[in-house]
Amino acid sequence: MTQVSSTRPIVSVRDLGMVFPVPGGQTVALQDANLEIMPGEFISLIGPSGCGKTTLLRLMADLVRPTSGSLSVNGETPDAARQKRAYGYVFQAPALMDWRNVLSNVKLPLEVMNLPREGRDARAREMLKLVGLEKFERSYPWQLSGGMQQRVSIARALAFDPPLLFMDEPFGALDEITRENLNLELLRLWRETGKTVVFVTHSISEAVFLSTRVVVMTARPGKIEGVVNIDLPHPRGEDSREDPRFFQYATEIRELLKKGHA
Amino acid sequence: MTTAAPDSPLAAAPASRSRRASNAGPMLAVAALALLLYWPVMLLANRGVAQRALDSGADLGCKTALACATQLRNPVIPAPGQFLEGFRALTIPPTAPTSAPYNMLVTGGETLLGLSLASLLGLILATLLVRSRSFERATLPWLIASQTVPIVAIAPMLAVLLGQYGVQGFLPKAIIAAYIAFFPVAIGMAQGLRSPDPLQLDLMRTYRASPGQVFGLLRLPASLPYLFTSLKVAATAALVGSIVAEISTISFSGLGKMLAENSRASDTVALWVIMVYSAVLGIALVALIGWLEKGVTRWRPAR
Amino acid sequence: MATRAVSLPVAGPRPTLGVALLTVATLGLLGLCVLLARLAQSSAQAPVAGWPWLLGVAALFVVGAAGVRQVAQGESRAAKIVPAAAALVLFLLSAEALLRAYNVPTGLIPTPTHIAQALWAARTVLLLDAYYTFVLEALLGFVIGALLGLALALLAVRFRFLERGVLPYAALLSSVPIVALAPVVIKAVGLGWSSKTVIVAITVLFPVVINAVHGLQSASPLYLDLMHSYAASPVQTFREVRWPAALPFIFTALRVSSTLALINAIVAEFFGTEGHGLGFRIQIEVGRFGLDIVWAAIVVASVIGITFYLLIQLLEQRTLHRRV
Numbered sequence: 001m002t003q004v005s006s007t008r009p010i011v012s013v014r015d016l017g018m019v020f021p022v023p024g025g026q027t028v029a030l031q032d033a034n035l036e037i038m039p040g041e042f043i044s045l046i047g048p049s050g051c052g053k054t055t056l057l058r059l060m061a062d063l064v065r066p067t068s069g070s071l072s073v074n075g076e077t078p079d080a081a082r083q084k085r086a087y088g089y090v091f092q093a094p095a096l097m098d099w100r101n102v103l104s105n106v107k108l109p110l111e112v113m114n115l116p117r118e119g120r121d122a123r124a125r126e127m128l129k130l131v132g133l134e135k136f137e138r139s140y141p142w143q144l145s146g147g148m149q150q151r152v153s154i155a156r157a158l159a160f161d162p163p164l165l166f167m168d169e170p171f172g173a174l175d176e177i178t179r180e181n182l183n184l185e186l187l188r189l190w191r192e193t194g195k196t197v198v199f200v201t202h203s204i205s206e207a208v209f210l211s212t213r214v215v216v217m218t219a220r221p222g223k224i225e226g227v228v229n230i231d232l233p234h235p236r237g238e239d240s241r242e243d244p245r246f247f248q249y250a251t252e253i254r255e256l257l258k259k260g261h262a
Numbered sequence: 263m264t265t266a267a268p269d270s271p272l273a274a275a276p277a278s279r280s281r282r283a284s285n286a287g288p289m290l291a292v293a294a295l296a297l298l299l300y301w302p303v304m305l306l307a308n309r310g311v312a313q314r315a316l317d318s319g320a321d322l323g324c325k326t327a328l329a330c331a332t333q334l335r336n337p338v339i340p341a342p343g344q345f346l347e348g349f350r351a352l353t354i355p356p357t358a359p360t361s362a363p364y365n366m367l368v369t370g371g372e373t374l375l376g377l378s379l380a381s382l383l384g385l386i387l388a389t390l391l392v393r394s395r396s397f398e399r400a401t402l403p404w405l406i407a408s409q410t411v412p413i414v415a416i417a418p419m420l421a422v423l424l425g426q427y428g429v430q431g432f433l434p435k436a437i438i439a440a441y442i443a444f445f446p447v448a449i450g451m452a453q454g455l456r457s458p459d460p461l462q463l464d465l466m467r468t469y470r471a472s473p474g475q476v477f478g479l480l481r482l483p484a485s486l487p488y489l490f491t492s493l494k495v496a497a498t499a500a501l502v503g504s505i506v507a508e509i510s511t512i513s514f515s516g517l518g519k520m521l522a523e524n525s526r527a528s529d530t531v532a533l534w535v536i537m538v539y540s541a542v543l544g545i546a547l548v549a550l551i552g553w554l555e556k557g558v559t560r561w562r563p564a565r
Numbered sequence: 566m567a568t569r570a571v572s573l574p575v576a577g578p579r580p581t582l583g584v585a586l587l588t589v590a591t592l593g594l595l596g597l598c599v600l601l602a603r604l605a606q607s608s609a610q611a612p613v614a615g616w617p618w619l620l621g622v623a624a625l626f627v628v629g630a631a632g633v634r635q636v637a638q639g640e641s642r643a644a645k646i647v648p649a650a651a652a653l654v655l656f657l658l659s660a661e662a663l664l665r666a667y668n669v670p671t672g673l674i675p676t677p678t679h680i681a682q683a684l685w686a687a688r689t690v691l692l693l694d695a696y697y698t699f700v701l702e703a704l705l706g707f708v709i710g711a712l713l714g715l716a717l718a719l720l721a722v723r724f725r726f727l728e729r730g731v732l733p734y735a736a737l738l739s740s741v742p743i744v745a746l747a748p749v750v751i752k753a754v755g756l757g758w759s760s761k762t763v764i765v766a767i768t769v770l771f772p773v774v775i776n777a778v779h780g781l782q783s784a785s786p787l788y789l790d791l792m793h794s795y796a797a798s799p800v801q802t803f804r805e806v807r808w809p810a811a812l813p814f815i816f817t818a819l820r821v822s823s824t825l826a827l828i829n830a831i832v833a834e835f836f837g838t839e840g841h842g843l844g845f846r847i848q849i850e851v852g853r854f855g856l857d858i859v860w861a862a863i864v865v866a867s868v869i870g871i872t873f874y875l876l877i878q879l880l881e882q883r884t885l886h887r888r889v
Contacts, residue, residue, distance in 0.1 A: 063464055082470060089468045095461040099483045099561040112469040112479065140561045288730030307753065338753045396637030399645060400652035407871050415831050415844070415863050418851045426673055494740075501742045506832060509744075510851065517745070525748045525836055533748045540745030541738070548740040 008075070010164065010196050011037040011060060016069035018055050018222075028221035029055045033069070035215060035224065039163070042190055042197045044207035044214045046253065047260075052222025053200045054168055060198065061089055061166050074163060085113060087164035088157030092172055094149035096141040096156075102128065103137035106156045113160060127155035130189060147178040154186070158193065167199045171206070183209055187236055208232075208249045209241060216253055218260025225260045228252050300342070305331045307338040340531045348531035352539075359515060362539045369517045370543050372432060372504040373497070376439025380496060381489065383440065384447030391452040392481070408445055417442070417503055418510035435507040435516070442503035443496035450492025454485025487562070490555035497547045505540070517543070580643070583635025587651050590629030594658035597621060601665040618666035622659050629655040675857035683857035684864060690846070691865050697841040699869050701758045702830040706765025710826075711819060713766065714773025721774070722781045722807075732778060739771035747833040756837050764833040769822040773815070780814025781807050816881040823877045827870045 018030040030052035037043050045053040058064045059071060062078035073081035081087065088109075096105050106124040115123075128134045131151040141149055150170055157165060171179040183206060190197055201207050207214045214228045230249055232240050240246060305328060312330035324330040332341035340348065356363040387405075391398045417438050424434040458480050466476045508518025517540050524532040597618075629651065637648040657677045664676045671679050684691070721728040747764055754760035784807045792802040834844025843862045850858040 061468060063467060082468060085470060087468070089465065091461045091464070093459070093461055095459055095465055097462065097480070097483070099486070099559065101561070108479065109469050112466065112471045112475050142563050285729045285733050288726050289733055291726075292730035292734065336752075396634040396648060399637040399648040400633050401649070403649040404653065407867075414828055415847050415866055418835075418848060419856060419859050422851055422854075422856075423673065498740050498742060502744050502832065505742060505744045506835065509835060510848075521745065521748055521836075528752070530749070530752050533752065537745040537749050541741040544740045544742050544745075545737055 008039075009036040010039045010041075010074055011035070011198070012072045013056070013060075014070045016056070016059065016066050016071055018052065018059060018064065019067045030059070030066075031221040031223045033224050035227075037196060037198065039196050040194055042187075042199065042210055042212045044199045044201055044211040045217060046201055046204065046207045046214055047217030047222075047225075047257065048202070048219050050219040050222065051217040051260075052219075053217050055222065056217075057166055057168055057198060057200050061087060085109075085160055086162055087166050088160070088162045090150075090153050090157050090165070090167040090170045092169045094141070094146075094153040096149055096152060098141055100140075101137065102133060102139050102141070102144070102152050105141070105152055106159050109156060109160045115160065124155075124159060127159050128152075130158070130192070131155045131185065145178075147174050147182060150174065150182065151185070154189070158189070158195075163196060165195045165197045167197065169200050169202065172202070179203075179206070184237070186210065187234075191235060204250050204253050205241070207253065208246055209236065214249070214253055216256040216260075218257065223260075226256045228256070300339075304337075304339040304341060308332070308334055308341075311336075311338060336528055336530045338530070340534050344531050345534065348535045349538075352532060352535050362517070362520065362536060365515050365517050365520050366539050366543050368515045369435075369501070369504055369508065370547065372435040372507075372516065373439050373501045373547060375432070375436035376500050376504060377443055377493060377497060379436060379440035380443035380447050380500065381493065383444040384451050384489075384492075387444070387448040388451030388455055388485070389477075391448070392455045405445060405449065414442060414499075414502060414506055417506045421507045421510040435504045435513075438507040439500035439503040443493075443500040446492045446496045446499070447489065450488045450495075451485050454488030455481045457488065458484045486559055487555075490551060490559070493551050494548050497551055498544055501540075501544055501547060580636055580639070583632045583638075586628050586632030586635060588632075590625045590632060591651075591654060591658065593625040593628070594622065594655070594662055597625070597662045598658065598665060601662065605665065619663070622662045622666070626655060626659050671857060673854075673856065675860055679857045680860040680864065684861040687858055687861060691843075691862060694841060694843045694846050694862065695865050695869060697758055698761075698830050698834065698843040698866070699827065699873075702761040702833075702842070703765055703826040703873075706762040706830065707769050707822060707826040709762070710766035710769025711773050711822065714770045714818075715777055715815070717770070717774050718777030718781060721778050728778065732775070735771050735774050739775065743768050743829045744832055744836075747836045751833070751837045756839050758838075758841070761830050761833045761838075761842070765826045765830050768825055768829045772818045772822050772825070776814045776818035777811060780811030783814065784810040812885060816877070816885070820874065820877050820881065823873045824870055827866065827873065831866060 013033050013035040016030060016033040017028070019026050019028050021027075033052075033056060035056075045056060047053050055064065059066055060073055060078060062073075062082040071078055074084070074086040076084070076086075097108065100108065103121070103124050106127055107120045110120045110123060125134060125137065128137055131154055133148060133151055133155065136144065136148065141152070144152065154167075154170070171182050174182065186197075187210060189195075197210075199207075199210060208230055211230050214230060216225045216228065217223065218225045228249060232243060232245060232249075308331035309327045312334055313327040315334070316327060316330065324333060331337070332343065337344065352360075352362040355361065358364065391402060420438050420441065421434055424437060462480055463476070466480055471479070504516070505518035505521065507513075508516035509522045513519040517536055520536050521533070521540075524536065633648045633651050633655070636651065637644055661676045661678060664674055675683070717731070721732055743764065746767065750764050750767075751760045754763055788806045788810075789802065792806055797805070830842070831844035831847070834842040835848050838845040843866050846862045847859050850856070850862070
C-alpha cells in the first residue's frame with residue numbers, strides 16, 4: 001500500500017559515487033548507488049556509520065557534489081532544485097538560532113526567501129500548530145527540551161512548503177520515549193501534508209515503523225545492499241509495532257546488514 | 263576578569279555565574295575585616311615616615327611617631343579623617359573643573375568614544391579576516407603578536423604625533439583608547455563571526471541564502487556575545503589608554519591630568535582619592551557594557 | 566559586507582606568479598628608497614615630494630598585495646608563513662619610501678632604517694632598561710603574583726567563605742585601571758624597581774585567582790563521583806581530578822598575564838623611577854622628541870613581550886601534552 005500516485009520519480013539516483021581524499025589515500029563514501037523515489041513515499045536510509053547514508057542525503061540536497069554518476073531531484077539537478085527551494089532539511093541537531101524566538105526561527109526561511117512580509121507570521125504559526133508548539137512561540141530555544149527543539153526545526157523545514165523533506169537522523173540524540181512520540185507525530189505530518197520524505201536513521205525499528213520503503217546500506221565501501229518494501233497498513237499506530245510482519249521486516253533488514261558486514 | 267587571549271576557553275564561553283545574593287554576607291564580613299585592619303596597617307605604614315620627620319626636627323604638632331601617624335601631610339596611607347577630607351575637597355562642588363567627578367566623566371566619555379570607534383574598526387577588520395583568507399594569512403600573525411606587545415607604550419608618542427598634526431581636545435585621547443581597544447575587539451569579533459555551527463551554515467545553503475543574508479542573519483548575531491566579551495576586556499585597556507594619553511598630552515581635564523598634577527605635587531591623599539574614582543570608573547564602564555549586553559542579547563538565559 | 570581586497574581573478578594557486586609579483590614590488594620599493602636616499606644626499610635641498618611618489622609607492626604596494634594574494638592560496642607550509650612575512654616587508658618598505666619622499670622630520674616619525682640605527686646605537690642603554698623592566702619588574706612580579714594567586718585560589722576553594730567573600734572583590738578589582746594604582750604604590754614603596762614589581766604582582770594576582778578558582782571547580786562531577794567511589798582521600802582527588810582540570814584555566818590566566826605584566830611594568834614606570842626601564846626611556850625621549858629611541862624601545866619591548874608569551878605557551882604545550 002505504498003502511496004505511489006505518479007509514475008515519474010521525484011528523486012532519481014543513477015550510478016552515483018562519492019570519493020573524498022583522506023591523508024594517505026582516499027575514502028569511498030558511496031559507490032554505484034541506484035535509487036528511485038516516487039512522490040509521496042517515505043524512504044528511510046539505514047546502515048552503520050560510514051555507509052554513506054548521510055552522504056547520499058547531502059548529495060540530494062546539493063550540500064556536496066558527487067564525483068561520479070548522476071542525480072535528479074524534482075526533475076532537475078540538485079543545484080537547480082536547491083535554487084528553487086524544492087526541499088526542507090532537518091539536521092541531526094536542531095540548529096536553531098539562539099537569538100531568535102521559536103516563531104522567529106520558523107520564519108527564518110521565509111525571510112531569507114523574501115516571501116511576502118504579511119503572510120509570514122500566519123504561516124509560521126500554522127506550522128507551529130502542526131507540530132503542537134503554538135503555545136511556545138515566544139520562547140527561546142534554550143527554554144525548550146531537545147524534542148521540542150527538533151519539532152521547531154521540522155516546522156521550520158516545512159514553513160516554505162517544499163515538496164520534499166530531507167531528514168538526517170533527526171531524532172538520534174533523543175531518548176526512546178520522546179523518539180517514539182515524535183515518530184507518531186512525523187507519520188501524522190507526512191499523511192497530512194503529502195510530502196515525500198527521505199529519512200536517515202540507524203534504528204531498524206524506527207525505519208520499519210515510519211517507511212514505505214527502507215534502503216539498506218553497508219560500509220567500506222558505502223553502497224546500497226538492498227531495498228525492503230514495508231507493507232504495513234496506514235495509518236500506523238503503536239499496535240503496528242506488534243504486527244508479526246513488523247518483526248519479519250526487521251529481521252529481513254538485519255540479515256541484509258549482516259550480509260554487508262560479512 | 264575576563265581573559266583576553268583569543269584562543270582561551272573562557273573567551274569561548276562568555277557566560278559567568280552570578281551568586282550575588284548569597285555572597286552578600288561573606289562580602290560584608292570581608293569588607294568589615296578590611297576596615298578593621300585599615301587602622302593598624304595605616305599606623306604601621308605611616309609610623310616610619312613620621313619618625314623620620316620627627317628625627318629631622320620638623321614640627322608636626324605631636325610628640326610620638328604613633329601620634330603623628332594620622333596627621334602627616336603626605337602619608338603613605340591616609341588616615342580615615344584625611345581620606346574623608348580629601349574626598350570632600352575633590353568632590354564638592356562636583357561640577358567644578360578641578361573636581362574628581364567632573365574629570366571622571368571627561369575620561370569616561372573619551373573612553374566610551376574610543377570604545378565605539380574600536381567596535382566599528384574591529385567589525386571591519388574582523389569581516390576582512392573572515393572574508394579573505396589571504397588577508398588573514400598576511401595580517402593575523404601580526405594582529406596576534408600585537409596583543410602581546412605593550413601597545414600602551416605607543417600612547418605617549420601617538421599623543422605627541424596627533425598633537426603635531428592638529429588633532430586636539432577630546433579626540434586624540436579617544437583615538438588612543440580606540441587604538442588600544444580595537445585589536446581585542448577585532449580578534450573577538452572574528453572568532454564570533456566564525457562561531458556559527460556548520461549545520462547552521464548548511465541550513466542557510468539549503469535556503470539559497472545570499473552571502474549578505476548569511477552575514478546579517480547568522481554570522482553577525484552569532485558574534486554579538488563575543489563582541490561584548492571582548493569589549494569588557496578592551497574597556498579596562500582603553501581606560502588605561504585614555505589616562506596615559508591625558509598624562510602625556512597637554513590636557514586640561516581628565517583623571518590622567520589630575521594624577522599627573524598630584525603625583526608631581528606629591529599629594530598622596532589626593533592620589534588615593536583619584537585612585538578610588540578611577541576604580542569606580544573602571545567598574546562602571548564594565549558594568550555599563552554588561553548592562554548593554556543584557557539589553558542586546560536578551561535571548562540568552564538570565565545569569 | 567563583502568569586501569574585496571584586490572579584484573584579481575584567482576584561478577587556482579599560482580605561487581610562481583605570486584613570487585614574481587612580490588619580487589617586483591619589493592625590488593621596486595627598495596629601489597625607490599635608495600633613490601630617495603641618494604637624492605637627499607646629493608642636493609642640500611631635499612626633494613619636494615608630489616603625488617607621483619605616492620602613486621608609485623601605492624602602485625608597488627598593490628602589486629605586492631596581489632602577490633601576497635597569490636602566495637596565500639593553498640595549504641602548503643609556505644602559503645601559511647610567506648604572506649605574513651611578505652606583508653611586513655611590504656609595509657616597512659612602503660613606510661620607509663613614503664616617509665623619505667615626503668621628508669617627514671625624523672623627530673616626528675622616524676623611518677624604519679632610522680629606528681634600526683637607533684636600536685643599534687642605544688643597544689647598551691636599552692638592554693639595561695630591558696633588564697630592569699622585564700627581569701626585575703615584569704618577571705619577578707609575574708612569578709610573585711602567580712604564586713600568590715594560586716595560593717589564594719586554593720584557599721578560596723578549600724574555604725567556601727573566602728570564595729564567596731573575596732572572589733567577588735577580585736572580579737571587581739580586576740576592572741580597575743592599573744595607572745590609578747601606580748602612583749599610590751610608588752609613593753608607598755619608593756621610586757626603585759621594587760614598587761613596579763609590586764604593581765605587576767597585584768595585576769597578575771587577579772586573573773590568576775579568578776581563573777584558578779574557576780578551573781578548580783570545573784572538574785567534572787562524574788570524575789569526582791568516581792574518586793568518591795574509590796574512597797580516595799581529598800589529596801588524591803585533588804591531585805588526580807581537580808588539579809588536572811584546573812591546569813588549562815591556570816595556563817590561560819598565565820598567558821594573558823604574561824602580556825599584562827610587561828605592559829603594566831612599562832605603564833607604572835611612567836609614574837616615577839630612578840632612571841631605568843623601558844617605560845622611563847619612552848617617557849623621557851617622547852619629551853625630547855627622540856622618537857627613534859622611543860620606537861627602538863617599543864621594538865625591544867615587543868620582542869620581549871612576544872618571546873615571553875611564546876615561552877609560556879610552550880610551557881603550556883609541554884605540560885598539557887597538546888597543541889594549544
